[in-house]
Amino acid sequence: MTPAAPPHTYDVTAVRADFPILAREVNGKPLVYLDNAATTQRPEAVVNAIADFYRTSNSNVHRGVHRLSQEATELFEAARTTMARFLGADTHEIVFTRGTTEGINLVAAAYGRANVGAGDEIVVSRMEHHANIVPWQLLCEQTGARLRVAPITDDGALDMDALAGLIGERTKIVAVGHISNALGTINPIQEIARLAHAVGAIIVVDGAQGAPHGHVDVRALDVDFYALSGHKMYGPTGIGVVYGRKTLLDAMPPWQGGGDMIRSVTFEKTTYNDAPFRFEAGTPNIAGAIGLAAAADYLRDVGLDAIAAHEAALLEYGTAQLAKVEGLRMIGTAPHKAGVLGFVLEGIHPHDIGTILDSEGVAVRTGHHCAQPVMERFGVPATARASLGLYNTPAEIDALVAALTKVREVFA
Amino acid sequence: MSELRELYNDVILGHTKKPRNFGPLEDATATAVGYNPLCGDKFVVRMKIEDERIVDIRFEGDGCSISKASASVMTETLKGKTLEEAKELGVVFRDLATGQLEGTDRLDDLGKMAVFSGVSEFPVRVKCATLAWHTMDAAMAGKDEISTE
Structure with a gap:
């Protein structure tokens, strides 16, 4: 940053x-467009990538043996690799979502329900977007866990001393935004990750505002989950990714059931696909993923x-x-x-x-x-x-x- | 700029700066809170109703200039009116704010409400203008709270 x-x-x-x-x-x-934190505009490269896909290769992914389906699958999986490179992650650590909100809900549902119980604590900050508050409130209602809120200072910075005081042995998840959409504050993610990991908690980052405004490296930040939205980074709406650390993703149960996330289905026993596919039920937003990858490429080029x-x-x-x-x-x-x-x-x-x-x-x-x-x-x-x-x-x-x-x- | 001046006319700005009938109403018999979660506008409308007639009406709260001026003009318009008349005026005001009175003879008899005719050119501000009226409706219907989005 x-x-x-x-x-x-x-x-x-x-x-x-x-x-x-x-x-x-x-x-x-x-037009003087100064509403980029709500959504950004799309460069020609993104518009063309989506149009080209529909004009030349449109088909469903991971299914057909026919040529178009192979091409669509290759483009979709190449988009996953592009997003992995964009975040400094491995390809199989990238789950496609509808956006940051769905990414956080995925983590709350799949990781949260399996790892958070009564008496545990989830720590968020006062400056969070509703998308990084409400999924945790829902998880608390479902599990009996408690939500703790770290205060912010008068200038809008995270009160790091208070945050450090809130993170303790009961803490299971620390969820913070990389950059506040309302205040612009850039949070010290590495430092917060250290605090979380020191007590055995994980850190989940709302990266909606972080991804478009500077280089993000999930390994350097040492975060466990990082969720972003395509449309905040000059890509399409309705698509995003959540990065998840491989060991965590592999151990997580599914959160939505349907096609693509299964290996085999019988009424006696259904077995699930591997991560990240286990978390992508139903036909994905294929053109969106391709458009998002075009946006990531565009940002890299600039x-x-x-x-x-x-x-x-x-x-x-x-x-x-x-x-x-x-x-x-x-x-x-x-x-x-x-x-x-x-x-x-x-x-x-x-x-x-x-x-x-x-x-x-x-x-x-x-x-x-x-x-x-x-x-x-x-x-x-x-x-x-x-x-x-x-x-x-x-x-x-x-x-x-x-x-x-x-x-x-x-x-x- | 002319559409903007029509919206932010002197009468509306006057009501924004000095809202009429603003403050508590101790002996209110009907009260409702109106809230627009999209922008945070929030008003309480209190009425004292006797024999199906609004003998007093006051409001409190905070919101944009359009919502505040509209609440102010509404209280002036409705004081002394019967509940039936208030309901009818509410319909007239909503039709005015959504541009449905244009080209009709109903435009002639709007009284003070006429200053809001510019709102219909700004569709996203219609909810600001009608918030107080919806709240008044809710109070008459015995509801405590309404929310628009």
Whole structure:
């Protein structure tokens, strides 16, 4: 996540040309797309990979002996290998899912129900997205385990001392986000992994915001599970992966039953397939997986370190420019941050900000960002959030600031 | 910008800054909480109903300018109205906010509610404008809480 290359080596104009949607207008103004933490746009390479699959090789996978089915299977399994390389994992440690939410639910259901019991504890942080809270609450209801919540500091960083105090011999799972979608905080995953492993617990990482914004190496991070979504990393919606450490995946029971996840079925006894296929019941999102792999290839080609450096420079510029807007309060000012600019304007509701920014062509998210405990922590019902992607420019930050001036004019 | 000015007109902004009938109502006989989980807007509408008539109505809570102004205008509109009239006005307001009154003669007799005619150009804000009215309906129907999404 640390910037490695100077931003001037990065050709943002060329990058923007890869994304056809960025050329469109909204309300007669050039689109300024600053809602990347909700979903990113797709480069031509991803759109083409999906279209090409449907045009030339569409078939079901792992089934037919015919040529199209072989081609589809090869492309689908090659996508798994691409995602393994993207995360520094082995191919059989990659399970395809619908997205991060399903990845976390998979771990909670398959690993959790087999390994968590009454009196055990699951530790999460206050800054988690609902997708990294509710699956654990469900697991606690089912098993009698207890959910412990690590607090966050006033600037939106994880309170590491408090977290260390919460992790103890009862802890079975520590589940944290790599990067907070509402605050932008980058969490020290390696350190949290050490704390979890020291007591024999596992660490599950919500990587939805982590994967698109810098190089992720699950071995270096030493995490047990890492879930991500395709659409947050310039790939399609409805597809994601969860990395699982091989020894853990191999020992986990299935969580959904159906085709593809079995070896043989009789009414007397059904035997299950090996990991990762054991966790992929039913026909998968084949075109989505191929599109996701194209997105991973695209990010590798642009350079994940260069992307991180570009976004870090943009975050610094955006933070400085927004600080000049009268009555603006940033929500989320941790020292280690990714490209999320969450804020409120004094006396103006975020929804009104969102509507007026839209009239200027500027797309931001307003609301609680599926992180209601974070909103409560900062005493706001909602925030406006500009979230940066690899194609954003300083000029777009200027457009945001100019549009915010308009917001203040309307409410003057 | 003109559609935006129609939405954020001076009357609406005035009600946002100084909402009417804002605060508690001690002797309320009907109360409901309206909540929009999508944006966190939350209002309590309290009414004092005597002989099928709303003799007093007040609201409290927080939300965007559209939802707050709408609640404010609603309380002004409904004070003194019968429950039957309040129900009918609720239907009229929802039709107004969703653009269904355009080109009809029902546009003529909207009173203060007319300032919300710009909402129909902003479909995602219709729920903001109608939250208080849904809450009032719930209070009349004896429900404690409604949620829109």
